[in-house]
Amino acid sequence: MITRTGLIIGVTELEEKGRFLRVLCEDGIFEIYVRGAKKATSKNNPGTEIFCYSKICATQGKNGYVLDSTEVLRQFYNIRLDLKKLALANFFAEVITSNGIGIGDERDETLKLFLLCLHYLNKDDNERSLSVIKSAFELRYSCEIGFIPKLLGCDECHKYDGDLSFVIESGKLLCGVHNPHGMGTPVDNTLLHAIRFICLSDLKKICDFKINKNDEKKLSDISQSYLTYHTERHYKAVEYYNRLN
Numbered sequence: 159m160i161t162r163t164g165l166i167i168g169v170t171e172l173e174e175k176g177r178f179l180r181v182l183c184e185d186g187i188f189e190i191y192v193r194g195a196k197k198a199t200s201k202n203n204p205g206t207e208i209f210c211y212s213k214i215c216a217t218q219g220k221n222g223y224v225l226d227s228t229e230v231l232r233q234f235y236n237i238r239l240d241l242k243k244l245a246l247a248n249f250f251a252e253v254i255t256s257n258g259i260g261i262g263d264e265r266d267e268t269l270k271l272f273l274l275c276l277h278y279l280n281k282d283d284n285e286r287s288l289s290v291i292k293s294a295f296e297l298r299y300s301c302e303i304g305f306i307p308k309l310l311g312c313d314e315c316h317k318y319d320g321d322l323s324f325v326i327e328s329g330k331l332l333c334g335v336h337n338p339h340g341m342g343t344p345v346d347n348t349l350l351h352a353i354r355f356i357c358l359s360d361l362k363k364i365c366d367f368k369i370n371k372n373d374e375k376k377l378s379d380i381s382q383s384y385l386t387y388h389t390e391r392h393y394k395a396v397e398y399y400n401r402l403n
């Protein structure tokens with residue numbers, strides 16, 4: 159028997175036969191089979207819904223893990239009531255399912271990052287826009303899986319702020335002097351501060367920056383392009399999310 163604490167990031171219904179859960183844990187993504195989960199009487203039902211953070215007990219069966227019991231630790235109930243929030247959470251799940259969890263000592267950060275983003279999505283105060291939460295996820299997740307941009311300053315002369323552009327493909331900053339062909343996206347100090355904040359600060363603080371609407375849009379373009387380019391994938395769920403806006 160194994161006991162794991164994890165977030166349900168995928169549910170595949172098997173008609174009356176049960177469901178498969180994809181569970182994001184600190185040390186990896188696990189698939190767990192749930193017998194007859196659709197039956198209202200099933201004692202396992204509550205902790206097996208999408209985006210439930212649950213304590214899960216399972217047994218190793220012939221074809222993988224079979225669920226024994228669950229205990230719900232946290233439900234992000236508001237997300238399921240809002241189409242855009244749900245679409246965004248589904249996008250995060252698709253990205254992590256496609257690319258896995260972080261590397262090296264930071265492997266557990268992927269679960270923490272997803273839980274943090276769900277926590278912000280679940281709040282009703284609108285203090286952080288969906289666009290900022292999405293950008294924070296895209297850039298920080300890219301860092302967690304090894305694509306850390308070089309943000310200290312111009313890659314050639316180390317100029318720290320002012321006239322700088324961010325190049326998606328190399329993840330580098332270049333100043334006007336060292337970028338004669340105008341590569342990348344010009345980033346003003348506010349936008350650069352936001353990018354540095356997301357990538358370099360303590361995980362808990364990655365959404366705690368102020369940004370105006372104009373820079374928020376630029377940040378969104380940069381973060382989405384950066385994730386898509388470096389993971390070499392297009393995500394169906396993000397197309398759906400973008401259509402809702």
Ligand SMILES: [Zn+2]
Nearest residue numbers: 312315333336
């Ligand atoms: Zn330079």
